[in-house]
Amino acid sequence: MVSDAPLTSDAGLLPLRQFDDHIGLTAQFAGALHDPRDPDRIDHTVPEMVRSRVFGILAGYADQDDHDTLRTDPVFKLIADRSPTDADLASQPTLSRFENMIDIPSLFRLRDVLIDQLIGSFAQPPFTLTFDLDAVDDPTHGSQQLTLLHAFYEQYQYLPLVITCAENDAIVVLSLRHGTAAASLGADNDLEYLVTRLRAVxxxxxIRVRGDGGFGNPTMYEVSERLDVIYTYGLSTNPVLQRESDALLAEAVRLWDVTHGPQRLFAGFWYQAGTWTAPRWVVVKAEANAQGTNRRFVTTNRPGAQAYPEATYDEYAMRGESENRNKEFKCGMAMDRLSDHRFMANYLRLYLHAAALNLSVRLRREIADPPPAPAGDVPVVALPEPARKRYRNARRRRDPLGEGQPATWRLLLIKVAASVVVSCRRIVVRLSGSWPHQQFFERVAQHVARRPALPHFWSG
Incomplete structure (x- = not known):
């Protein structure tokens, strides 16, 4: 039988929409976009279309085509500030025109929106901020502008540059680049703009910056030093570095032969490549274990690096957490669905997917309820690896939303059936009484209801 009642399968988006009202993310996003249309002939406003796309991505609807169905959904109408009985939302062709009307000044303003949101996420000025730089491959499957064959990835692609903040997991700078771009292309300009904006406030x-070997080059060293930024960048090996570290690797192999236990030894030395204007400190890690030997190098100006090479390298290795943000961005929020023909339209799409991730990550951090650290005053990051792993597994069991990937949020919160009843006085959303994850909805809804709406940070 078919029900005549207005039904939805995404009622869990409603507390996220209320949270968005508190932090003003989609409002700022929409406010950054130039709308060249005649105001007297507009049926679908820019805020409506931004919210349709951002919350569609949150619910797992990555493509414009999905909105030919979602445009009639009562919850998506509520998200767009319409009544379920109002006219339908924007269709796929309208959303396509919306994405294709983007201009370069709007993209510059969107860059400021992400930074403004980062600033607004801190109640007090932070003492330290750590930023991770990464190039993320974005495979393409059509004739999009500037999609090119990358020999290393063996695919046609774009190569976006993503800068994330380790303190709050937010994406703070985005650059969409052509498919054969070098990993560090434009990273010096993006880093300088970010640092300048933050230090103005x-x-x-x-400020600390980390990046893999793709960012270990003189351009990035020099801009980091000029900006007075603490950096640690991966460094590709070469015969000189190998000669400098041969003795350390030999010692690791000797200890492995004696103990048959995995060995990790660290050292440091001054090094200057032929293209460098000055010598810089290099930390080397030499490993020997049952799988063989391994050497890794990083270049750094971190204070204490000469005295504590192991701690310096381990702090650099923690940039691996940013890989989880990239995984969420690419897989969870489907940022690789850049299927518009125009390059600039795909640039806007990349920002829409980033806004969806930032919205979910910020709420996730607010409602997180981690168990106490097992060693009391010792931070979790300082625990030995087996203890860290046990703690993280325990946290995932106790706090699935606080640790949850986008797919987990969809399963436990967003994807819930509900009926939407409209009367002359109010709109009532009735969830299924047999829904097994009701406690997660209540937890998030109660947090958002109690949360004071902070003043929105608007760039001047």
């Missing part, structure tokens, strides 16, 4: 903030 927080002059005393200490």
């Amino acid at each position: 927080w002059p005393n903030v200490r």
